[in-house]
Amino acid sequence: xxxxxxxxxxxxxxxxxxxTVKIGLIGIAFAILLGLICAMIQYHKVPVARQIVAVYxxxxxxxxxxxxxxxIYYGFPKIGIMMQPETCGVVGLAFLGGSYxxxxxxxxxESVAKIQSESALSLGMNRAQVMRYIVLPQxxxxxxPAFVANVIFLLKETSVFSAISLxxxxxxxxxLIGLYYKTTESLFLLVVFYLIIxxxxxxxxTWLERRxxxxxxxx
Amino acid sequence: MAETLLQxxxxxxxxxxxxxxxxxxxxxxxxxxxxxxxxxxxxKSTLLRCINALEPIQGGQVILExxxxxxxxxxxxxxxIGMVFQSYDLFPHLSVLDNITIAPIKVQKRKKExxxxxxxxxxxxxxxxxxxxxxxxxxxxxxxxRVAIVRAxxxxxxxxxxxxxxxxxxxxxxxxxxxxxxxxxxxxxxMIIVTHEMQFAKAVADxxxxxxxxxxxxxxxxxEFFINPKTERAKQFLNVFQFD
Amino acid sequence: MLDLGIDVLxxxxxxxxxxxxxxxxxxxxxxxxxxxxxxxxxxxxxxTVKNRVVKVIFRVYLEIxxxxxxxxxxxxxxxxxxxxxxxxxxGEVASVIVFVLWGTAEMGDLVxxxxxxxxxxxxxxxxxxxxxxxxxxxxxxxxxxxQRLIPLSINLITRMIKTxxxxxxxxxxxxxxxxxxxxxxxxxxxxxxxxGVFLIVFILYFLVCWPISMLARYLEKKWNIA
Numbered sequence: 001x002x003x004x005x006x007x008x009x010x011x012x013x014x015x016x017x018x019x020t021v022k023i024g025l026i027g028i029a030f031a032i033l034l035g036l037i038c039a040m041i042q043y044h045k046v047p048v049a050r051q052i053v054a055v056y057x058x059x060x061x062x063x064x065x066x067x068x069x070x071x072i073y074y075g076f077p078k079i080g081i082m083m084q085p086e087t088c089g090v091v092g093l094a095f096l097g098g099s100y101x102x103x104x105x106x107x108x109x110e111s112v113a114k115i116q117s118e119s120a121l122s123l124g125m126n127r128a129q130v131m132r133y134i135v136l137p138q139x140x141x142x143x144x145p146a147f148v149a150n151v152i153f154l155l156k157e158t159s160v161f162s163a164i165s166l167x168x169x170x171x172x173x174x175x176l177i178g179l180y181y182k183t184t185e186s187l188f189l190l191v192v193f194y195l196i197i198x199x200x201x202x203x204x205x206t207w208l209e210r211r212x213x214x215x216x217x218x219x
Numbered sequence: 220m221a222e223t224l225l226q227x228x229x230x231x232x233x234x235x236x237x238x239x240x241x242x243x244x245x246x247x248x249x250x251x252x253x254x255x256x257x258x259x260x261x262x263k264s265t266l267l268r269c270i271n272a273l274e275p276i277q278g279g280q281v282i283l284e285x286x287x288x289x290x291x292x293x294x295x296x297x298x299x300i301g302m303v304f305q306s307y308d309l310f311p312h313l314s315v316l317d318n319i320t321i322a323p324i325k326v327q328k329r330k331k332e333x334x335x336x337x338x339x340x341x342x343x344x345x346x347x348x349x350x351x352x353x354x355x356x357x358x359x360x361x362x363x364x365r366v367a368i369v370r371a372x373x374x375x376x377x378x379x380x381x382x383x384x385x386x387x388x389x390x391x392x393x394x395x396x397x398x399x400x401x402x403x404x405x406x407x408x409x410m411i412i413v414t415h416e417m418q419f420a421k422a423v424a425d426x427x428x429x430x431x432x433x434x435x436x437x438x439x440x441x442x443e444f445f446i447n448p449k450t451e452r453a454k455q456f457l458n459v460f461q462f463d
Numbered sequence: 464m465l466d467l468g469i470d471v472l473x474x475x476x477x478x479x480x481x482x483x484x485x486x487x488x489x490x491x492x493x494x495x496x497x498x499x500x501x502x503x504x505x506x507x508x509x510x511t512v513k514n515r516v517v518k519v520i521f522r523v524y525l526e527i528x529x530x531x532x533x534x535x536x537x538x539x540x541x542x543x544x545x546x547x548x549x550x551x552x553x554g555e556v557a558s559v560i561v562f563v564l565w566g567t568a569e570m571g572d573l574v575x576x577x578x579x580x581x582x583x584x585x586x587x588x589x590x591x592x593x594x595x596x597x598x599x600x601x602x603x604x605x606x607x608x609x610q611r612l613i614p615l616s617i618n619l620i621t622r623m624i625k626t627x628x629x630x631x632x633x634x635x636x637x638x639x640x641x642x643x644x645x646x647x648x649x650x651x652x653x654x655x656x657x658x659g660v661f662l663i664v665f666i667l668y669f670l671v672c673w674p675i676s677m678l679a680r681y682l683e684k685k686w687n688i689a
Contacts, residue, residue: 062621063625064629064668066629067628067639067664067668068665070642070661071661071664074657074661075661075662078468078657079655116308116310118273118304120310120322121271121297122271122273123298123370124327125322125326129325137312152530156531156532159534160534163631163632170534170538170632173538184543187539187542190535191539194532195530199530
């Protein structure tokens, strides 16, 4: 392997990795927000909004991110919605991730037994207090494994951003392969950088999962 | 004559076309212990849940201290009604102490130190002073129910509702919970108790209410009800508990 | 009315071309699925054996494949093998290799999960009824495993189908590529074609994946697996 080549282009990979992580994290943050809203709507069975959420979840989960991105990036400008590639990446990731997060949160919320909110209500708590002090803390711990899996899944999905001309890791690798035929070196750096991004999240996830799992939940 | 604390008037509860409670009228005086008995599915648990407005009702009223329980005063009135459920109602993510103190602190906005001191005092009275920092999963069923009672007490309720609190317990744990309830009765607490423990009912009740098919069929002093039930249904019901 | 460029697809054989692009993607997924499902069952079963070495080997394989984005795997196989091994793989073959490697790992994990989720008392009560080990597996364990497994593997199939959209990035002419070509060719006459054509691509992917997801959900409900 050509070490000199690799050191020379290391900063390029670093910039690309920062971009990948930045867009990934912002997108995931919006996905979490969107997912929470959708899960709340479904949990509280809000009329009409609930049906809209159900349709959104089906659409989002049954189409590939790449197709969603193409539609947003190339299609939307034709109806007057123009966005920077970065914004497209964030919007696409939030659109895809929102439904996955919603499902994770919803299953967490539904896992909390009805008697839990009933006994909280019988203590005089209002709906918001029941949600904040009793239901959410329990739901979160149930949602964590799915949540972490979603974060990893979404970070991996960012690899398609190069298709909408974002200069991310894939873009950089492909560029270098095309320009200098340094295939092995380019791919090696690609793998290393993805490992640097994904491995800590994966390990953190495993650790979190072990920590939050309380045995014999409630009985 | 003691004043009426809680009044249930013409209460009607329907669920999916079935009438669960069919015009129930009930009055509970300050300091009175009312035991509600009846065959399974007669609506006695539903009655308690309706009093605490956990179930929407289709007719009638629940009046506490002269105020009708409604949407706008729900949280206020629920603070005055303490309820203990059959089981599994402790919050698994909170320690025993936090289970007891969360509502007084967050709902009644009382001082943390004061509430915690009271909680410890109450735990001591039910023999669980060493469990304050345990989690629900580390307790036995009987211990959990005693904590649930303390949790209700710590809100300083005017009236306590007990919904078959020993039904899910192992037999050897029933006694420790019933003893706590007997103790509360002696202190002059107002309580409505739904139970299948007939001996306990006899010992604790000032008044026994017999419900069948959503209606109150008998309302009498315990010695009268258990020895001389007036209706055929009540006789049949009591016979189930006789072995000799 | 706003021209959204959907009419482009009704010109000439454009729609047919788009559908044949979809068929390319579907063919890659179908072949990969048909190979990786049985391989995954084998890997999953092997992962439950008591042998430490076997376990570790498969664990490592699984973790490596699952942590890398599928697109990175595609790049490694497509560009990497050309360089390192001197093969000249077509995009299609590289795709199938990657999807088989990945699908097998995912399926293996599902199978392992389903096998170890069968409670021990199921074995014990079958034994208590006097069933032999063979009978226990045939009548008790395998049917339960399959019930748990089928909805999950159907979900895996939709994931694999969605992932085939990536093969565009290693030069396979599938639906997205055809869509780009159509849009490009009609740039002058139909400047808004990008909206209409990509909308149709979007809908077509949905129409393929949605019924499969529904089937998985239906089976899950029917067998009531928590």
